[in-house]
Amino acid sequence: MPDPQTAPSSAPLATPSLEELQHWTGVIGRAQQMLLDYATEQAGRGAAAPALAQAGEALFARWAPAAAPHFDSARLAETQQRFWQGATHLWEALLDPAVATLPARPDDPAAWRAHPGFALIEQAHGLLAGALADQVEALEGLDAKQKDQLRFATEALREALAPTNFVATNPQALARMIETKGESLLAGLDHMLADLRRGQLTHSPGVFELGRDIAATPGAVIYETPLFQLIHYAPATARVGAAPLLIFPPWINRFYILDLGPKKSFVRWAVAEGLSVFLVSWKSADADLAETRLDDYVAAQLDALRVVRAALAAERVHLVGYCVAGTVLATTLALLAARDEAAQVASATFFTAQVDFSQAGELSLFVDDAMLQLIGALGEPGYLDGRYMAATFNLLRGRDLIWSHVVNSYLLGEEGRPFDLLHWNGDVTNLPARWHLDYLRDFYRDNLLVRPGALTVLGVPIDLGRVTTPAYVQAGRQDHIAPAESVWKLTEHFAGPLRFVLAGSGHIAGVVNPPEAQKYQYWTVDEPATDFADFLARARETKGSWWPDWRAWIAQQDGETVPATGARVPGAGPFPAIEPAPGRYVRMR
Known part of the structure; x- marks a missing residue:
C-alpha cells in the first residue's frame, strides 16, 4: 500500500x-x-x-x-x-x-x-x-x-x-x-x-450536545430579556464568596467558550473554587434586535448586575468581561463612576479586551469606509449573519483555519476530529447590524472610547479616567485578535489599582487554560510597569495557568465567605428558575 x-x-x-x-x-x-x-x-x-x-x-x-x-x-x-x-x-x-x-x-x-x-x-x-x-x-x-x-x-x-x-x-x-x-x-x-x-467551514463534526458534553455545568436560568438570559450556577462548596461573580462573555460567539467540557470549563472551575457564579447568555440577533446599540448592551450589563445583587442581597459583585463584552464593561464602569454608583462593583476582570484601538492589530485592516459600507449592505435584514464574522476571523489565520481544512477535508477526504473548541468556533451568532457598525466606526476606526466625553451612553458622557474599580487585565501573548500591546493600553486609562497578566498562547487558548492541563505560562511584575516594553523587560514567568493567580487576586478584593444555602442555590431566592442551564438562547440560530 x-x-x-x-x-x-x-x-x-x-x-x-x-x-x-x-x-x-x-x-x-x-x-x-x-x-x-x-x-x-x-x-x-x-x-x-x-x-x-x-x-x-x-x-x-x-x-x-x-x-x-x-x-x-x-x-x-x-x-x-x-x-x-x-x-x-x-x-x-x-x-x-x-x-x-x-x-x-x-x-x-x-x-x-x-x-x-x-x-x-x-x-x-x-x-x-x-x-x-x-x-x-x-x-x-x-x-x-x-x-x-x-x-x-x-x-x-x-x-x-x-x-x-x-x-x-x-x-x-x-x-x-x-x-x-x-x-x-x-x-x-x-x-x-x-x-x-x-455557507461556512466545518472544522469539527457536530457530535457535541449542549448540556451534556459542553455547557454542562449545573445551574438554571433565573432571568431573561429579549437580549439575554442570566444563568445562576449551582454551588459546589459548603461556603462561597460573599461577593458573587458575574461573567459577560462576548456575543460574537456562544458563551460556552467559558464552559466547555468539564476539564476545560472556567465556569465549573470557578464554582469549585467557592464562587457564586452568574453568566449572561446573549441571544443571537434577529430582526427583532435590529435597533440594538451600545446603550442597549450597557443597559443589559447594568440590568444583570442589578438582578445578581437583588438575588443574593449582595452589596458588591465581581465582574468579568471577555473581548467585546470587556470593552463594553469598561464603558459600564465609566458610567457607574459618573453616577457615583461604582461601589456596586467589587472588582472588574478583563479577558483579552481592548478599550484603546490605536494598535488593534490585523483586525483593524478590515475597518475602513468601504468595509463599513459593505457591512451596511450585508446587514440590511437588521442583523449581520455570523458566518461573515467567522470568515473574517478565519482569514486572520488562513493557513490554520482555511487551507489546512481544504487539504485535509476536501483533498484527502478525511473526517474532522471531534474538538469542542473548533465546534464552538463554528457555532456562530448573528450580530445586530447597527451595533456592529457603531462598534467598528466608533471604536476601531475613530477610537472614541479613550477620548473623554466623545461617547455618550444612556445620556452620560463617558470618561474612562474616572474608573477606580480594582481591575485584573489579562492578555494573550500570541493574540491575533486583541494584541497584547493593545490590551495593555487599558492600564493607561483606568485610575484604580491594576494587575496586568500576560498569558501564553492567544485569544482563546490563552484564556481557556485550566490548571489541570499544565500548559503554557504567564508573566507578571511585582511593581507597576511604565509601559508594555517595561513590563516585558521585568516580567517574571510562571509555568502553567494564570487562573489560580486570578483567584488569589479575587480573594484579596473580597475574602469574606457565606454558607452556600438559601438564595445561593439557583431558583431558591427571589428569582425562580425559568429553565435548566444552558437555557434556550444558546440554542437559537
Whole structure:
C-alpha cells in the first residue's frame, strides 16, 4: 500500500485494465452527479454565494488604493534581479541536478522533497510569492494602512495559491487518491459541498450536545430579556464568596467558550473554587434586535448586575468581561463612576479586551469606509449573519483555519476530529447590524472610547479616567485578535489599582487554560510597569495557568465567605428558575 507521505512513483505506469477503467469512469460519474445535484439545489433556492466566498471577494475588491501608487525604481530593480536569479537557479536544478540542487525549507512536506517535479512546483510558488511581496514593498504613494492591507492581501493570496491546496499538485492527495481508488476525492467533494450548503467551514463534526458534553455545568436560568438570559450556577462548596461573580462573555460567539467540557470549563472551575457564579447568555440577533446599540448592551450589563445583587442581597459583585463584552464593561464602569454608583462593583476582570484601538492589530485592516459600507449592505435584514464574522476571523489565520481544512477535508477526504473548541468556533451568532457598525466606526476606526466625553451612553458622557474599580487585565501573548500591546493600553486609562497578566498562547487558548492541563505560562511584575516594553523587560514567568493567580487576586478584593444555602442555590431566592442551564438562547440560530 503506498505511503501517503511519499510522492507517487516516477516509474512508467502500467496500462489500466478494463475493470480499472470502468471503476474510474464510475468515480467520475458519481462526482459529476454530486455537482449536478448541488447546482440544482442552489438554482431552486436562488441561494446567494456562501459567506466565505463573498467575504473573500470583498477583501480584495475594497482595498484598491485611493491614490495612484508608483514603484521605487531602485528597489524594484533589486526585486527583479532577485527574482531572475532565483528563476535561473530553478531551471539549472531542473535541467541538471548535478549543477544545482533545490533548497529545502524546514516546513516542506517530505513528499515535496522526494520528487523533483513537485519540489520544482513548490519552489516556483515560493519564488513567485516572494517576488510579489517584494514588489509590494517597492510600492510608494500608499499610506501606512493601505500598505498593511496590501501586505495582508498578498499573504492571503500566497496561502490560497499554495500548491498543496490543489489535487494535481499535492503528492499526498494524489497518493491517497490512488490508494483509495478515488474514494478520498469523492469523500472530499462531499465535505466541500456540505460546507457550501452551510455557507461556512466545518472544522469539527457536530457530535457535541449542549448540556451534556459542553455547557454542562449545573445551574438554571433565573432571568431573561429579549437580549439575554442570566444563568445562576449551582454551588459546589459548603461556603462561597460573599461577593458573587458575574461573567459577560462576548456575543460574537456562544458563551460556552467559558464552559466547555468539564476539564476545560472556567465556569465549573470557578464554582469549585467557592464562587457564586452568574453568566449572561446573549441571544443571537434577529430582526427583532435590529435597533440594538451600545446603550442597549450597557443597559443589559447594568440590568444583570442589578438582578445578581437583588438575588443574593449582595452589596458588591465581581465582574468579568471577555473581548467585546470587556470593552463594553469598561464603558459600564465609566458610567457607574459618573453616577457615583461604582461601589456596586467589587472588582472588574478583563479577558483579552481592548478599550484603546490605536494598535488593534490585523483586525483593524478590515475597518475602513468601504468595509463599513459593505457591512451596511450585508446587514440590511437588521442583523449581520455570523458566518461573515467567522470568515473574517478565519482569514486572520488562513493557513490554520482555511487551507489546512481544504487539504485535509476536501483533498484527502478525511473526517474532522471531534474538538469542542473548533465546534464552538463554528457555532456562530448573528450580530445586530447597527451595533456592529457603531462598534467598528466608533471604536476601531475613530477610537472614541479613550477620548473623554466623545461617547455618550444612556445620556452620560463617558470618561474612562474616572474608573477606580480594582481591575485584573489579562492578555494573550500570541493574540491575533486583541494584541497584547493593545490590551495593555487599558492600564493607561483606568485610575484604580491594576494587575496586568500576560498569558501564553492567544485569544482563546490563552484564556481557556485550566490548571489541570499544565500548559503554557504567564508573566507578571511585582511593581507597576511604565509601559508594555517595561513590563516585558521585568516580567517574571510562571509555568502553567494564570487562573489560580486570578483567584488569589479575587480573594484579596473580597475574602469574606457565606454558607452556600438559601438564595445561593439557583431558583431558591427571589428569582425562580425559568429553565435548566444552558437555557434556550444558546440554542437559537
